[in-house]
Amino acid sequence: MTTSQQSQPGEEPEHRTGPVRLRGDLVPDSTTDQRLLDSRGPADWVHTDPWRVLRIQSEFVEGFGSLAELGRAISVFGSAREQPGSPTYELGTEVGxxxxxxxxxxxxxxxxxxxxxxxxxxxxxxGVSVGLGIELPHEQGLNDHVELGINFRYFFARKTMFVKYAEGFVVLPGGFGTLDELFEALTLVQTRKVTRFPIVLLGTEYWGGLLSWLRTAAEAHGTINEADLALLTLTDDVEEAVQVILDAAAKPGQAAADG
Structure with a gap:
């Protein structure tokens, strides 16, 4: 709502638009309704931060609405560069x-x-095959095996959906994006933003060096402890990975995510 107040002699005019109060040179010479209805105007406003807030809101609404009735789910991460037929690609197929x-x-x-x-x-x-895509400079698009697909503009909205609607993570070999998702999940579990959330690393040869560094550098320096490392399960066995998830789900008080 926009209102203007009559000023007394010697006082600056005052203009209120919603919760905002404006005086002096900041008082606009037209109302919000006038600017909306009088002309088409420039289109650059669709790239401004207030408009982005609405886009961000719409991504959360769309994601929540599409995934709320998904049921039990696991988020699985791994490299986009792996080629069909490779051992790691076949491992991913077996995991799914x-x-x-x-x-x-x-x-x-x-x-x-x-x-x-x-x-x-x-x-x-x-099972149900879900893909949460992301807008990138080099467009990839959703793969042909996605049954329920949502495309996001914003990484943070997409990452919320990965965690909110999953009961655990399985992480296969991958690059920066996979590492980002892995460490975000670890941080959320360590800080108890999510509880009893199993995280399984598949590929001892690939992930072993990272865990070794965490022990010999991070833990040795005191920035993490053994309990933090215990949040991760490292294996080459898909059956073991699935069993870790099933065991976590069977524990009393299991909670995949808060809120």
Whole structure:
């Protein structure tokens, strides 16, 4: 709501627009309604921060609305660069299949590589295959095995969906994006923003060096402790990975995420 107040002699005029009060040279010479209705005006406002807030809001609303009834789900991460037929691609397919057979929907980033493999495996296992895509400079698009797909503009909105609607993470070999998702999940569990949230690393040869560094550098320096490292399970066995998730779900008081 926009209002203007008559000023007394010697006083500056005052203008109120919603909760904001303006005086002096900041008082506009037209109202919000006038600027909306009188002309089309410039289009650069669609790129301003207030408009972005609405876009961000719409991404959360769309994500919540689409995934709220998904049921039990696991988010799986891995490289977009893995080629079909490679051992790691086939491992991703097996992960998706076994999680689906265990009764879980599978959530990936929806892209190529390991994400595609996991979505493919989920379809083969008779489960729900979800892909949460992201707008990138070099457009990838959702892979052909995504049954429920949502495209996001903003990483933080997308990452919220990965955590909110999953009961755990399985992380296959990947690059910066995979590492980002892994350490965000670890931080959320360590700080108890999410509770009893299993995180499984698949690939001892790939992830072993990272865990070694965490022990010999981070833990030795006191920036993390052994309990923090215990939040991770490292294995090459898909069956063990699935069992870790099932065991966590069976614990009393299991909570995948707060709120």
């Amino acid at each position: 299949r076994r999680l689906a057979q265990a009764g879980y929907a599978v959530i990936t980033g929806g892209g190529p590589g390991i994400m595609e493999a996991v979505n493919k495996g989920a379809c083969e296992g008779g």
